[in-house]
Amino acid sequence: MASRKVAATDEHLPEDIIVQILYRLPVKPLIRFRCVSKRWTSIISDPQFAKSQFKYASERKTLSHRLLLSTSSQLESLDLQTLSFEDDASVRKLTFPFKEAGRAVKILGSCNGMVFAATGLHSLDNCFIWNPTTGLLLKLPNPSYRVGWCPGFPHCGFGYVSATDDYKVVVLDHFRNSTTPVDMYSSKANSWKRIESEPHFSPEDYFPQPKGMFLNEALHWLDRGPGDKPTVIAFDLAKEKFREMPLPLLKQDDEAGVLYSELGVLSGGCLCVACYDDVLFGGFIHVWVMMDYDVRESWTELVKVVDDQLRTPFVYWETSILMLSEQTEEEENPEWNQELVRFDHKEDKLDKVAVCSGRYSLEVGYVDMIKYDESLLWLHDYQGAQNPTQAQKKKKKKNKNKNKNKNKK
Structure with missing residues (x-):
């Protein structure tokens, strides 16, 4: 229910205001807030946002x-x-x-x-x-x-x-x-x-x-x-x-x-x-x-x-x-x-x-x-990395599909 309210408020706020608010938050809540809306996912997942948020927190010693x-x-x-x-x-x-x-x-x-x-x-x-x-x-x-x-x-x-x-x-x-x-x-x-x-x-x-x-x-x-x-x-x-x-x-x-x-x-x-x-x-x-x-x-x-x-x-x-x-x-x-x-x-x-x-x-x-x-930072322009948990899920799913195909045969 709370995320719906946040998403509704989000629609009426300019993006630069949202970004300024998010800069001020710790990393752990930011990871959770990627689920609020597609707009927030896009903002928080942006490598430039990660750099700016880290710089902001470093300068303010937070x-x-x-x-x-x-x-x-x-x-x-x-x-x-x-x-x-x-x-x-x-x-x-x-x-x-x-x-x-x-x-x-x-x-x-x-x-x-x-x-x-x-x-x-x-x-x-x-x-x-x-x-x-x-x-x-x-x-x-x-x-x-x-x-x-x-x-x-x-x-x-x-x-x-x-x-x-x-x-x-x-x-x-x-x-x-x-x-x-x-x-x-x-x-x-x-x-x-x-x-x-x-x-x-x-x-x-x-x-x-x-x-x-x-x-x-x-x-x-x-x-x-x-x-x-x-x-x-x-x-x-x-x-x-x-x-x-x-x-x-x-x-x-x-x-x-x-x-x-x-x-x-x-x-x-x-x-x-x-x-x-x-x-x-x-x-x-x-x-x-x-x-x-x-x-x-x-x-x-x-x-x-x-x-x-x-x-x-x-x-x-x-x-x-x-x-x-x-x-x-x-x-x-x-x-x-x-x-x-x-x-x-x-x-x-x-x-x-x-x-x-x-x-x-x-x-x-x-x-x-x-x-x-703690930071959201990742390596320069590298697209090959992924969350280990996601990688394991994909591997499981792939193996499961293989086994299904074998059983059909």
Whole structure:
């Protein structure tokens, strides 16, 4: 009944007024409102509307920020703005049509509400671009060449070049001495190409974070650096070139216990990094923020966290940091527990020590997570993707018709 009233009102409103009203709505209601009328379906499904709505929400800081969490059996989306992850309304169960039983979907990058994900172990044979909000999914074509094998997954990332309206996936094979092969997928070309570059990553790189952080139209990774002097390696997506960026100058730089761990992007657009001050015996985890992009002197300590059970991956949020915690409840009969722990921080705290504000239980084992914004955006001018649910229904219907024809014969 309500939709009929809306549709009746819709007939008397100019389209530009309707568009201005719809810009102001969150993404989830917009998806539902596509059912109101053909006119609304046309407006909300227009790629230009998706771009304008995302820009409007970004400028007014009304984007819905969520955490995508993947384990061998869980695939969930958590509301980052909620007061507690224990609130059932803050958690959404997701499905990924190509997920393999007992294996987590690898989450390798996010940009403008879309996620670069993989289901394969060590290759590009099963890579996808996915919008978790709308369900749209695109399987990337396999490159005509093989990417070098590496433990886990190669360094990779996902980003956007605004000047050409092109989404790019970058995969680095840094296990050669003479060059760094860069394999890059372009959404506009819907194909891969290979770029040979001078080597920028250290051999036998021990940093565990394969996903590049997208900021200022560049992807960023941590690297051990020459002489064990860690640095940030950035890849400019428009120029398709590498450059190095500085990490903060620490008093403990020459001490064996210092370890840089996880690069990230703080809400608002600042690069940040975590640093353990004592790897062997616990202690503080320091989080530093680069206030001015690519200016070493602008690195500022944001917060300290103390918990000897914490480990990566980290996710940095506006007023909190999310980390994994592993611990045993009893020494005699140890039973491992794994939790997502949230630490809140405030700028006016003199000691800058973050306070634990919530925990979310996870199954023990591999965990991957990334922050993303809800959006209606999809890849440039690509018509081949569809909602996985619709794809499965079409496949079922096709198989059903086949079986009918067989029975007739």
